[in-house]
Ligand SMILES: Nc1ncnc2c1ncn2[C@@H]1O[C@H](COP(=O)(O)OP(=O)(O)O)[C@@H](O)[C@H]1O
């Protein structure tokens with residue numbers, strides 16, 4: 340599903356002492372079945388932006404278009420249910436949404452709400468549990484008995500089970516150890532390929548942007564300040580630093596190598612690109 | 627949705643009301659609530675509403691903010707007033723059906739209930755909007771202190787109160803986050819009949835409780851590891867001080883009380 344933001348503004352608690360700008364004139368397009376990363380410092384408006392994707396927040400002005408669904412300030416909540424189903428939303432620390440007695444029933448909760456029959460919901464739940472790598476023997480346990488990483492997988496399965504076409508991930512790997520993080524990112528990439536999902540990822544991990552994203556959106560102070568491929572975003576290291584962001588590890592490494600006399604045609608962003616460009620520049624073996 | 631509610635919320639500021647001593651504010655707010663029941667005729671209501679209008683003006687916050695903030699509670703008040711209206715016998719009967727009736731006494735009492743309720747809620751809102759939660763806890767502790775004579779656990783009660791007040795905004799935020807997550811999974815909180823709505827609350831309350839209990843546990847550990855002991859005589863960082871402004875506030879309320887009593891008999 341393609342997504343378009345057209346001059347979207349959002350104001351938190353307008354006309355009150357707590358009034359705050361959430362989004363300011365944001366416009367962009369996300370092609371269907373692409374992988375988009377949203378980056379920016381804390382409080383820059385990333386979470387506000389993604390909550391517009393399934394109508395949890397409605398623009399104060401402007402239009403959000405998801406496939407053929409148009410979301411404006413006037414959209415009523417009654418019409419949002421199909422949007423909720425088609426745009427799956429994994430919040431920060433999603434394990435906080437678990438509540439049911441068993442893992443299986445918690446995962447099936449979404450499908451049941453969206454009108455699947457009990458049998459369909461259970462079969463979707465099993466499929467989703469399998470997709471996120473939860474072993475079958477956990478399905479009848481209480482979600483509160485699981486480890487933090489497993490709870491997060493249950494929560495993600497609970498979103499996937501409703502068969503969304505767009506998957507929105509708000510810092511899904513926050514608080515995981517490096518291995519858990521890598522596993523989870525690989526899992527999302529596989530899900531995207533297997534189910535032709537459109538993925539929107541909010542992240543502070545520049546390596547994930549370099550490794551997985553087709554395009555990146557950079558937010559600062561409620562504004563969208565840059566949109567482009569990761570190569571375009573990271574092309575100017577000084578600018579990246581000024582936005583309180585960082586370079587991907589490989590790009591950082593390459594920059595240090597440049598000061599030691601190495602040369603690169605373009606700044607490598609991933610380990611593979613770095614290796615390719617280093618080939619031939621390294622001294623031959625046996626010298 | 628939840629963020630609309632103003633009762634129980636604090637807005638930092640430097641108005642005259644913000645700077646009053648919390649002890650004075652607590653006592654005077656309670657005093658106001660008690661004398662709100664002395665209202666009888668329309669003159670007394672005009673007086674009380676004019677007074678509360680003046681108090682709102684002193685908070686430095688806009689009137690419309692109060693109106694919208696109290697809005698969600700209006701239905702509760704209206705509901706109470708309607709019950710009062712339908713079940714009060716006495717006086718002239720205008721209409722009746724089974725045990726339900728509308729009488730002249732009913733109209734009088736339900737109007738009184740409505741207006742007094744409004745006064746009370748507005749005053750309570752003013753109190754929490756202009757007093758930091760910790761200041762409220764300090765104030766309560768100071769006011770309860772005499773009860774130590776009868777071995778009432780004043781320090782512990784105050785601690786409980788300040789912890790509770792401290793976590794109200796946190797819990798509200800968390801409730802909002804969980805509601806969003808469950809709405810994204812197809813729960814409709816504002817749709818359907820009573821049973822459906824009650825059922826929608828379960829996926830909100832359980833994670834909220836789990837989170838709150840976990841947090842309470844962490845807090846207890848943190849306090850213990852820093853050597854907290856409730857019963858000992860603790861000195862305090864914020865010392866409450868009675869200023870002239872507080873005395874003035876007390877005098878103003880006493881004058882209000884006297885005028886009210888005079889107007890009652892007019
Ligand atoms: N419920 C709210 N009420 C008022 N302001 C808010 C609320 N939620 C977020 N904001 C403000 O909106 C801005 C963007 O926040 P957010 O989208 O959460 O940023 P990010 O996810 O990039 O850290 C911040 O300045 C934040 O303070």
Ligand SMILES: [Mg+2]
Nearest residue numbers: 385386387431
């Ligand atoms: Mg965020």
